Amino acid sequence: MELLLLSNSATHGRPFLDHALDALRELLRGAGEVVFVPYALADHDGYTDKIRAALKPLGVSVLGAHTTPLAAAEAIFVGGGNTFRLVKTLHERGDLEVIRDRVRAGAPYIGSSAGTNLAGPSLRTTNDMPIVQPPSFETLGLVPFQLNPHYLDPDPTSTHQGETRETRISEFLEENDVPVLGIREGTWLRLHSGTLTLGGLPAGARLFRRDAVPEEIPTGADLSDLLRTTPRFDA
Numbered sequence: 001m002e003l004l005l006l007s008n009s010a011t012h013g014r015p016f017l018d019h020a021l022d023a024l025r026e027l028l029r030g031a032g033e034v035v036f037v038p039y040a041l042a043d044h045d046g047y048t049d050k051i052r053a054a055l056k057p058l059g060v061s062v063l064g065a066h067t068t069p070l071a072a073a074e075a076i077f078v079g080g081g082n083t084f085r086l087v088k089t090l091h092e093r094g095d096l097e098v099i100r101d102r103v104r105a106g107a108p109y110i111g112s113s114a115g116t117n118l119a120g121p122s123l124r125t126t127n128d129m130p131i132v133q134p135p136s137f138e139t140l141g142l143v144p145f146q147l148n149p150h151y152l153d154p155d156p157t158s159t160h161q162g163e164t165r166e167t168r169i170s171e172f173l174e175e176n177d178v179p180v181l182g183i184r185e186g187t188w189l190r191l192h193s194g195t196l197t198l199g200g201l202p203a204g205a206r207l208f209r210r211d212a213v214p215e216e217i218p219t220g221a222d223l224s225d226l227l228r229t230t231p232r233f234d235a
Helices: 018-027 044-058 083-093 095-104 165-175 224-228
Strands: 003-006 033-037 061-064 076-078 109-112 146-148 180-183 187-192 195-200 205-208 215-217
Touching (some): 018 195, 165 180, 180 187
Parallel strands (some): 003 109, 146 180
Antiparallel strands (some): 003 187, 187 195
């Protein structure tokens, strides 16, 4: 499989997707068309137009999954937004299996934020509010570990008394035995020829495992060992 899993699409001070254009260009080399899955937002046409404009410098055409069958997609891009809405829509349309089959057959997969959550086995480590109820938390399972895009470190100067991202992930690991990779803004995962690498800005990532101290992962690190994970979820 060829995967590019972005923490985010928008980076402060830069145009939409601009920070990842080189990585997108490399992944989509030779592809003339991308089918974009806009279901994490309500405005499917507007969201597709935004992606179309962002990818214009790459010379690829962009079609919306709401108007184009995914079964013949040359490449697939699943955008960010609300992960619960995205997963609910994909289950209802029967598109999860379609996307999984296309990607395992070699179609490049791009995920951003919610689309990156979708690449793991479950949406359980999303940051999003459950604004709708999907029939299942099952996602694509393209990688066997959990992802937490937009990962934020605890701020020691904050007076906020709510749970930090690290606390919420620790709670997840109390109930489930699956590694969680928190990928910070501007970073991404690239799966190419069986090798999984952390790319992007030098912000790095944070790897959480059950009954273990969280581990700092530098940008550029080889994370292929995570591909041998056997996820164990609470029923």
